[in-house]
Amino acid sequence: MLTRRHFLTASAATLAAPLAPRRLWAASTLTLGETRIDTLSDGNLVLPVDFILGGMPEAELQDIRARYGLPSDQLTPPCNVTLLRDGTNTVLFDVGSGPDFQPSAGKLTEALAAMDLTVEDVTHVLFTHGHPDHLWGLLDDFDEPLFPNAQHMIGQAEFDYWTDPETANTIGEARATFAAGASRRLGVIADSLRLLIDGEEPLPGIFARLTPGHTPGHLAYEIAGPTPAMVLGDCIGNHHVAFERPDWASNSDQDKALAATTRTALLDRLAVDGHAIIGFHLPGGGIGRVERADKGYRFVEET
Incomplete structure (x- = not known):
C-alpha cells in the first residue's frame, strides 16, 4: 500500500521559540508486508544547470525543459533519505549531507525527530555511494559516528575507490x-x-545490486516484498532527462557512458517488473514507478 502524508514538525530550537518558522516535511510511506518504508527530507541541493544538463542535445533538451518547467540557471533537486523499519531493524539508506556541504541540505536529524526517532534508534546504515549528499552526514561535530548503534555497510568497490589515495589525483x-x-x-x-x-544480502530481504557509472561502485538495494521495491540512490538521478533520455550522458556521473548503460538497462527492467522505486533526487518524496513512454520512460509518482 502506498500513501503520502504531510505534517508540520519543529526542531528543538523551534519548540523553544514558538514564533520561529517551522519546517514543513513531506514524507512518503511505502508498506511492503510487515516492512514500512518512509522517505525523509534531508533538504535539497542547489546545482548549476550544466552540472546535470550540460552538453546534452540542445533542441530536444529545450522540449524537455519546457515540459518539466526546468529553470535555466540552477536546479534544486530534493534529497530523500530512505528509512526502513521491519519491527526489528531500523535502517537508513544513506545519511544525507550533514552540515558541511550545502546550507540547503543536512536536515536529516530534524526529519528523524519528526518521526519520533533519534540517531540512537538506527540499527543499520546502508550506503549507495560516497558522494557528499549521501555520505557526509556520517559524523557528528566531534568526528564520531552520528549513528552510534548502527552497523555501517558500503560496497567493496565503492570503499576501495574513495579510500584510494590516487582518487584525489584522478577525480578532477x-x-x-x-x-x-x-x-x-x-x-x-x-x-x-x-x-x-x-548480489549480497546485507539484511534479510535486502539485496545489494551493483549499478556503476555514477560512481565506480554504486549500489542500489532491492527490497523483497509483495511488491518489491528498489532504493536507487543516484543510478537514476532525476525525473526528467534520466527517464526520457537515459542514454544521454550526464555531467553528474563520473563515468558517463557506463552510467547511461546502467540507467537504460535498469529502467527497462523496472518498467517490465513493476517494482516500486525510491529515488534520492526524485520529486514528491521519491516513491513511484517506471512506465514506458514514447522515446524512453516516465516517472509515475505515487499519491
Missing part, C-alpha cells in the same frame, strides 16, 4: 573535495565497516 579538480571528504569519513569507521558485493 571539481570533485577533489568529494574525495577528501569521503576518505576522511570512511576512515573513521573503516575498522567496523561491512563491505558488500553485488
